[in-house]
Amino acid sequence: MSGRKVLTGIRRAAVAGIATLALVSSVHAAEKLKVGFVYVGPIGDHGWSHEHNQGRLALEKEFGDKVKTTYVESVPEGADAERVITKLAKSGHKLIFTTSFGYMNPTLKVAKRFPKVKFEHATGFKRAKNVSTYSARFYEGRYVVGHLAGKLSKSGILGYVASFPIPEVIRGINAVTLAARKINPKIQVKVVWVNSWFDPGKESDAAKTLIDQGADIIFQHTDSPAPVQVAEKRGVWAVGQASDMAAFGPKAQMTAIIDNWAPYYIARTKAVMDGTWKSSDTWNGIKPGMVKLAPYNKGLPADAVALAKSVAKGIADGSIHPFAGPIKDQSGKVVVAAGKTADDGMLAGMNFYVEGVVGSIPK
Amino acid sequence: MDGSDILVSAILTIITAATPLAFAALGELVVEKSGVLNLGVEGMMIVGAVMAFATGVTTDSAILAIVVGAISGAIVASIFGFLVLIMMSNQVATGLALTIFGLGLSALMGHGFVGMTFSGLPQLSIPFVSEIPIVGPIIFGQDGMVYLSVFCAFAIAWFLAKSRAGLILRAVGESHDAAHAIGYSVIRIRFLAILFGGAMAGLGGAYLSLAYTPLWVENMTAGRGWIALALVVFAAWKPWRAFFGAYLFGGITIIQLHIQGFGVAVPSQLLSMLPYLVTIIVLVFISRGSVRQRLSAPGSLGKSFYAAS
Numbered sequence: 001m002s003g004r005k006v007l008t009g010i011r012r013a014a015v016a017g018i019a020t021l022a023l024v025s026s027v028h029a030a031e032k033l034k035v036g037f038v039y040v041g042p043i044g045d046h047g048w049s050h051e052h053n054q055g056r057l058a059l060e061k062e063f064g065d066k067v068k069t070t071y072v073e074s075v076p077e078g079a080d081a082e083r084v085i086t087k088l089a090k091s092g093h094k095l096i097f098t099t100s101f102g103y104m105n106p107t108l109k110v111a112k113r114f115p116k117v118k119f120e121h122a123t124g125f126k127r128a129k130n131v132s133t134y135s136a137r138f139y140e141g142r143y144v145v146g147h148l149a150g151k152l153s154k155s156g157i158l159g160y161v162a163s164f165p166i167p168e169v170i171r172g173i174n175a176v177t178l179a180a181r182k183i184n185p186k187i188q189v190k191v192v193w194v195n196s197w198f199d200p201g202k203e204s205d206a207a208k209t210l211i212d213q214g215a216d217i218i219f220q221h222t223d224s225p226a227p228v229q230v231a232e233k234r235g236v237w238a239v240g241q242a243s244d245m246a247a248f249g250p251k252a253q254m255t256a257i258i259d260n261w262a263p264y265y266i267a268r269t270k271a272v273m274d275g276t277w278k279s280s281d282t283w284n285g286i287k288p289g290m291v292k293l294a295p296y297n298k299g300l301p302a303d304a305v306a307l308a309k310s311v312a313k314g315i316a317d318g319s320i321h322p323f324a325g326p327i328k329d330q331s332g333k334v335v336v337a338a339g340k341t342a343d344d345g346m347l348a349g350m351n352f353y354v355e356g357v358v359g360s361i362p363k
Numbered sequence: 364m365d366g367s368d369i370l371v372s373a374i375l376t377i378i379t380a381a382t383p384l385a386f387a388a389l390g391e392l393v394v395e396k397s398g399v400l401n402l403g404v405e406g407m408m409i410v411g412a413v414m415a416f417a418t419g420v421t422t423d424s425a426i427l428a429i430v431v432g433a434i435s436g437a438i439v440a441s442i443f444g445f446l447v448l449i450m451m452s453n454q455v456a457t458g459l460a461l462t463i464f465g466l467g468l469s470a471l472m473g474h475g476f477v478g479m480t481f482s483g484l485p486q487l488s489i490p491f492v493s494e495i496p497i498v499g500p501i502i503f504g505q506d507g508m509v510y511l512s513v514f515c516a517f518a519i520a521w522f523l524a525k526s527r528a529g530l531i532l533r534a535v536g537e538s539h540d541a542a543h544a545i546g547y548s549v550i551r552i553r554f555l556a557i558l559f560g561g562a563m564a565g566l567g568g569a570y571l572s573l574a575y576t577p578l579w580v581e582n583m584t585a586g587r588g589w590i591a592l593a594l595v596v597f598a599a600w601k602p603w604r605a606f607f608g609a610y611l612f613g614g615i616t617i618i619q620l621h622i623q624g625f626g627v628a629v630p631s632q633l634l635s636m637l638p639y640l641v642t643i644i645v646l647v648f649i650s651r652g653s654v655r656q657r658l659s660a661p662g663s664l665g666k667s668f669y670a671a672s
Contacts, residue, residue, distance in 0.1 A: 042470060042581050044477040074470075159624075165631075192623045193631035199585040200576040202616070205380055209620040212372040224583075226576040229480065247478055248578060359626035 033095065033273055035059065036088035037071040038081065040100035041198075047223035047242040048259070049073060052099045052122075055261030062266045066273070077102025082109060089114040095272045097265065098122065107131060118277050120268060123168075125348075127279055134264060137285030138168075139175040139347070141257035141293060142219070143322035144286075144312045145239045146179025148254050149217045150187055151304040152237060153180070159210025160191045161203055161220040161227050165362050167350045169221045175322045176219055177356045179311075189357045190215055200226040211236055217254075228253055244294040255308070256294035263289050283344065287316040323347060328355045367497060373617055374501055378509055379575050381613030383408070383567040385512045387591035388598070388605040389519050390563020395595055396523060397556035398536035398663035402458025403443055404564050405588025406465020411436040411565025413469040416572035416579040419481045428481075429508065429569050436565020437558045439465055444557040448550050451667050462588065470581045481577040484508060508570050512606075515563070520602040532556060536661035539668045549668050564588065597645060599659045611645075612638045 037056050041049035056069050070093065075084050081103050088096050089110055097120045098107045104124040111119045111131045119131040127133055149158050158180060162169050173191060180187040190213060192206040199222075207218050207227035211234050218238040220227040225248040231238035232249035240246065240256025264282065271277040284290035293312060296305045314320030323342035329335050329352045336342050342350075353361060387404050394401050415432030419425060443461050446452045484506035487493065493503040523529040532552055535542045539549045567587070572579055590612060598604035619634035 044470075044474055044581060046478055046580060190624045190626065192620050193635070194620075195632055195635040196585070198580075198582070200578065200580055200583045201380065201383075201571065201585060201587070204576045205376055205617055206620050208372070208376045209617065209624050212369050212376075213621065213624040224576075224580055225578060229576060229578060233483075248480055359623065360628050362631040 032065070033063075033067045033269065034091075034093040035067055035069045035269055036085075036093035036096040037069065038075050038084055038088070038096070038098045038100075038103060039071060039073040040075060040077060040102070041223075042074050043071070046225060046245070047198075049099070050243055051259040052097070052261055055265040056097075058262035059265045059269055063269065067269060075103075078106070082106035085110040085119075086113070089117045094118065095120070095269060095277075118268075118272055127281060129279055132268070132278075132280050132282070134282040134284075136259055136261075136290040137283060138257055138259070138291055139171045139322055140285040140315050141291045142172045142175040143179045143315065143320075144293060144308050145219070145255060145257065146176040147183055147311050148300070148304050148308050149176065149219075149237075150180035150183025151301070151307060152254075153184065153187060153217050155214045155216045156184065156186050156188060157214040157216065158187060158189045159207065159213070159215030159218045160189055161206045161210070161218065161222055162191050162193050163197050163222045164195065165193065167348060170353070170361065171347060171350045172219075172221050173357060174350065174354045177354050178322065178327065181356045183307075187356060191357060191359060193362055194222060196222065198223045200224040203227050204230045207231060207238075208234070218252075225249075240294060246294065246297075251297070251299060253294070253297060254300060255296050258292040258294055260289055260292045285315065286312055287318075329353065330355055330357065330360070369621075371497055371500055373621060375504075377610065377613045377617045378501075378505065379613075380616055381609040382509050382512050383570045383575060383587055384591050384594060384609035384612060385516065385606050386567035386570060387564045387588060388594040388609055389512075389515055389602060390560040390567075391591055392595045392598065392600060392602060392605050393519060393523070393532070393563075394556050394560035395664055396536045396600060396661055397532050397553045398539055398661050398666065398668075399447065399553050399557060400454045400458065400665040401440070401443055401461070401557060401560055402455060402592065403439070403461025403465065403588075404560075404591050405584055405586065406462035406468075407436045407439045407561045407564035408465075408568035408571070408588045408591075409469040409582070409584045410439045410465045410472075411568030412572040412583060413473040413476070413568075413579060415565070415569030416481060416577075417472065417476055419573055420476060420479050423482075425484050425507075425573065428573055429566065432569025432573075433562040433565045436563070436568065437561040439468075440557050440561020440564070441554075443561075444554045447667070448553055448557075451669070454665050454667070466582060473579045473581065476579045477581075479579065481573060483577045484574045506574055508566070508574060511566070512570075516602055516606040523602060533661070536663055539663045539666070543668070543670065549670070553668070564591075567591070593639075600661065601659070611641065615641055 039049040043049055043053040060069055072084050075081050095118045099122045101123045104126055107119050107121045111128050121133050123135045124133045160173055177189045194202045194206050203222045203224055204226040207230040216236045218227050218231045220241050225245040228238045228245045228249040231252035237254050238249055238252045240253050242259050244256045246253045321341040325336035325340045326334055326338040327336040391404055411432040414435035415428045418431040419428035446457045447454050486504055486506045489503050493499045531547055535549050535552050543549050594605050594608040597608050615638040619637050623631055
């Protein structure tokens with residue numbers, strides 16, 4: 001009898017010991033917040049995933065010892081994503097950023113199983129109690145560079161290398177067109193769709209084609225620096241996408257529209273630390289610094305740069321809205337009346353070209 | 364820009380788009396003529412691309428970069444050769460694995476080279492001759508690799524049709540058992556063909572990263588290896604047809620971009636599909652032709668060779 005008692009005693013002690021250990025480790029975990037990131041591309045893509053990783057590095061710099069970040073790159077959208085997100089959630093990450101549209105459903109599925117973990121999904125539209133969404137108003141940046149194009153184009157033709165005909169891309173084309181025509185009403189925008197986010201060869205072919213057809217400024221909504229490189233070689237202007245692409249076109253790149261996720265990542269991490277995190281939908285632009293413009297090319301005329309800066313400032317302080325009426329579509333029909341601005345619903349579902357874009361949207 | 368300028372410029376763009384395909388397709392054609400199906404073209408191309416770019420950036424020598432591109436393509440191909448010829452592995456599965464391996468390996472090797480640029484290949488410039496309107500820039504204003512691709516088409520066509528070695532290679536591809544019985548080393552001949560195919564794919568990749576878009580980004584071949592594979596079938600295993608097939612494919616790709624730029628109301632998805640569609644249509648017409656045409660595939664294509672049988 002007494003033997004069994006001793007045994008129970010030992011067992012109790014062991015259980016207590018384990019409990020203490022668990023307590024210690026959980027205290028330790030509370031000190032160090034684990035934040036996970038899932039990227040769709042390699043961090044070396046010099047575009048989308050690269051910028052998300054810059055945000056992660058900024059997070060580490062901001063909080064130092066208080067956070068531990070993990071990232072997984074080149075995760076295909078689909079079943080693999082669910083596995084990777086689950087693994088991050090299981091291994092003690094309390095905040096997980098999933099940074100591509102196609103991670104939407106996997107993120108929600110995993111979030112259901114880990115109600116205590118907070119999830120942040122980029123560019124999606126489905127939310128849950130522990131899932132927020134966030135995206136950037138890139139079109140604000142495009143509206144700024146559109147002014148530069150209006151000032152600088154001599155041929156009156158702008159070339160746009162586009163990926164897929166989704167509202168996000170069409171919004172960018174329209175923002176550029178509206179801005180450029182404000183300066184020079186004769187401007188026309190030619191669009192070439194390459195039906196790919198990433199194909200350096202095809203992107204460069206498209207840029208060459210547009211330049212051959214008279215475009216003297218090249219815009220792109222694809223991810224490789226190839227169009228900027230072509231512009232450099234042909235001696236025309238270009239605008240970088242997602243990252244600063246000046247290395248590929250030191251003379252050609254007027255500026256680049258940079259995705260700056262760092263402030264958002266820092267703010268959301270802080271919210272988790274403070275316990276104030278709430279599911280939300282964020283769509284930020286120039287004002288909070290989510291969309292930034294790379295340093296303007298030194299070869300640009302001073303008045304053009306001054307104009308661009310004043311437009312960026314106007315967007316930041318709210319005095320300028322890129323989609324302020326009157327806006328006419330290609331048929332000349334007024335879609336946004338004078339004195340009004342397009343609301344977020346209209347922006348999010350934009351499926352028409354404004355006046356000045358050549359051709360029609362592929363259906 | 365007036366009409367002739369656009370024309371010249373479009374033709375120059377077509378040449379750039381066609382050259383990497385021509386290299387890879389011609390190389391694969393020789394491999395298949397020897398009776399081996401190597402589906403790893405994409406993988407060999409991308410390794411050639413990254414190695415050529417890395418060499419070009421570090422040494423600043425275009426010629427060295429091109430050579431390294433070809434050699435590294437051949438090295439990757441030698442893995443394939445060892446597996447399918449010596450270890451008797453399945454050619455289709457091994458080729459697919461080679462593509463996946465090449466994409467991963469190139470990403471690893473190219474890690475430090477993202478964001479760098481290469482000055483591009485020097486272009487031929489003969490005083491006065493290169494300045495002749497239209498003909499000058501097209502015929503006398505290309506970079507060395509374009510001329511090399513034309514030379515390769517000539518050389519391979521001659522080799523397969525006229526040379527004794529080419530005849531032996533074809534014999535091995537048509538019936539490896541018969542060739543073996545006569546006393547030819549099937550394994551050795553096939554291995555050399557595979558190395559050559561790898562080197563050509565490497566050259567195609569080198570052209571991508573040195574001239575087409577002189578930069579390195581992961582996965583920059585974007586499926587061109589697969590197009591090269593399709594071109595070989597499209598060409599009914601005839602070198603000149605493969606070469607012109609590459610130009611046809613490149614041509615339609617560029618023309619559809621021009622159609623879009625002019626604002627013609629044709630869905631761009633349809634236009635993007637056009638090069639593939641035309642390839643399939645031509646393929647259908649070819650295979651409807653005479654029996655000889657249809658039987659132009661090498662008899663032993665894709666079959667493993669056992670010396671014992």
